[in-house]
Amino acid sequence: SQKIEQNSEALNIQEGKTATLTCNYTNYSPAYLQWYRQDPGRGPVFLLLIRENEKEKRKERLKVTFDTTLKQSLFHITASQPADSATYLCALESSGGYQKVTFGTGTKLQVIP
Amino acid sequence: DVKVTQSSRYLVKRTGEKVFLECVQDMDHENMFWYRQDPGLGLRLIYFSYDVKMKEKGDIPEGYSVSREKKERFSLILESASTNQTSMYLCASRPWLTGANAEAFFGQGTRLTVV
Numbered sequence: 389s390q391k392i393e394q395n396s397e398a399l400n401i402q403e404g405k406t407a408t409l410t411c412n413y414t415n416y417s418p419a420y421l422q423w424y425r426q427d428p429g430r431g432p433v434f435l436l437l438i439r440e441n442e443k444e445k446r447k448e449r450l451k452v453t454f455d456t457t458l459k460q461s462l463f464h465i466t467a468s469q470p471a472d473s474a475t476y477l478c479a480l481e482s483s484g485g486y487q488k489v490t491f492g493t494g495t496k497l498q499v500i501p
Numbered sequence: 502d503v504k505v506t507q508s509s510r511y512l513v514k515r516t517g518e519k520v521f522l523e524c525v526q527d528m529d530h531e532n533m534f535w536y537r538q539d540p541g542l543g544l545r546l547i548y549f550s551y552d553v554k555m556k557e558k559g560d561i562p563e564g565y566s567v568s569r570e571k572k573e574r575f576s577l578i579l580e581s582a583s584t585n586q587t588s589m590y591l592c593a594s595r596p597w598l599t600g601a602n603a604e605a606f607f608g609q610g611t612r613l614t615v616v
Binding site for chain 2: 420
């Protein structure tokens with residue numbers, strides 16, 4: 389069956405360090421992979437999208453990699469700040485079909501001052 | 502700014518009631534989605550719609566139905582609410598795009614409690 393796995397344990401890191409979050413998937417052939425941020429009690433907010441033929445994408449302090457051979461995406465936040473504390477979700481859209489978007493369970497990031 | 506508005510922020514309903522959750526988007530998006538979010542289970546897709554009157558089952562459609570009579574509005578219906586449907590419900594919309602940036606825009610969520 390199709391699965392998207394993110395580390396369910398919270399990630400605690402020191403301010404200023406680089407946070408790295410992992411998204412693994414099985415039985416998908418994704419056309420796109422997206423990363424979202426979610427704050428408590430709010431809906432997710434889009435951060436970055438990477439296509440299947442792209443290896444890496446950057447936006448300010450954010451970097452996403454996409455390895456379709458390993459079936460894995462890594463999400464990096466450099467020079468992390470306490471304001472980066474949130475839950476981060478990855479989402480996949482399969483190629484073909486009706487543009488169905490499926491989300492992982494999310495990883496909670498806590499940046500400690 | 503794209504806006505996705507869910508009709509209620511908090512709802513309390515009794516077991517067996519028929520419940521309507523409404524979602525409206527103002528950006529003429531083709532695709533609309535209903536998810537529920539539970540601790541440890543993340544966001545799970547209930548139903549989605551890619552056009553007016555069109556709908557597709559997601560991963561957990563049992564106990565739910567949907568209605569899309571107008572492009573901007575997507576309703577989630579709990580035919581007979583049960584306590585295991587207590588959850589946060591999130592609506593999202595996105596345009597139908599190929600080869601381009603197609604982010605999903607989410608509403609603020611409806612926290613439904615069934616007692």
